[in-house]
Amino acid sequence: EVKLVESGGGLVQPGGSLRLSCGASGFAFSNFYMSWVRQAPGKGLEYVAIIEEDGSHQYYVASVTGRFTISRDDAKNSVYLQMNTLKVEDTGTYYCARGRFLTGFDAWGQGTLVTVSS
Amino acid sequence: QSVLTQPPSVSAAAGQKVTISCSGSNSNIGRDYVSWYQQLPGTAPKLLIFQDDQRPSGIPDRFSGSKSGTSATLAITGLQTGDEADYYCGAWDRALSGGLFGGGTKLTVL
Numbered sequence: 001e002v003k004l005v006e007s008g009g010g011l012v013q014p015g016g017s018l019r020l021s022c023g024a025s026g027f028a029f030s031n032f033y034m035s036w037v038r039q040a041p042g043k044g045l046e047y048v049a050i051i052e053e054d055g056s057h058q059y060y061v062a063s064v065t066g067r068f069t070i071s072r073d074d075a076k077n078s079v080y081l082q083m084n085t086l087k088v089e090d091t092g093t094y095y096c097a098r099g100r101f102l103t104g105f106d107a108w109g110q111g112t113l114v115t116v117s118s
Numbered sequence: 119q120s121v122l123t124q125p126p127s128v129s130a131a132a133g134q135k136v137t138i139s140c141s142g143s144n145s146n147i148g149r150d151y152v153s154w155y156q157q158l159p160g161t162a163p164k165l166l167i168f169q170d171d172q173r174p175s176g177i178p179d180r181f182s183g184s185k186s187g188t189s190a191t192l193a194i195t196g197l198q199t200g201d202e203a204d205y206y207c208g209a210w211d212r213a214l215s216g217g218l219f220g221g222g223t224k225l226t227v228l
Contacts, residue, residue, distance in 0.1 A: 037163075044206060045155070045157075045222070047208075095163070097163075101210040101217045102151055102210065104167075104174070106165045
C-alpha cells in the first residue's frame, strides 16, 4: 500500500521557520517526482514545490521562491520542505503528494497544518 | 485569482450527469496535460483523471475527462450522493514555469 505521512506542522510567528517532513512507504520512492501542495483554510489547492526523481531540479510557486526549499533523502524515503521567513498568508494545510502535473498527483498524505500568527 | 477558471458550483439530481469545465490558455491547458482531483469534505484530494482523459486504476468509468483547445471538461454520470465534493483541475503552465490548480468546483447532488 502506498502511504505518505506528513509531520512538522504547527504554530509559528511571522518571520519564523518550520521544516515539514513526509515519509513514504509502499513504493520505489527514488523513481518518483515528489511535491508539496497547500490549501489555505476554506480555500482551494495551491502548488508549492516539486522535486525531480534524482533531486537535480526543484520548482517553486513564485510566492515562496527564495523562502522555501524542497529536498529529498532517498535513503530515508523522505521529502522535506524547509520554510523560512514565514508569512501569515502561508497558513494552511500542507500536503505531500507523489508525482507532478504531467502524470498527475496519484498519492497524497493526510496533510499537516501550518499556522503563521502572532 | 486562478489562471485556470472553474465554475464555483454545479448541481444535478442523483442518477443524472454533470460536467465541470476548466478554462485555461495556450501556455497551460493548450500545451500540457490536465488532471482532475476530487476532495471529499475533510479529506485529502484524490486523483480522478490524468493526462487529459486517463483514469487511474480503481476510478469508476462514471468519471471521464476530455480536452479541446484551451479548455478541459470532467464529466460524471450516474451521480451519487457520495460524489458531493470539491473538484479541481490542474495543469503545468509553461509561461510561469509552474503548476496551476483551478479555483475548485463544489458539486451538489440534489
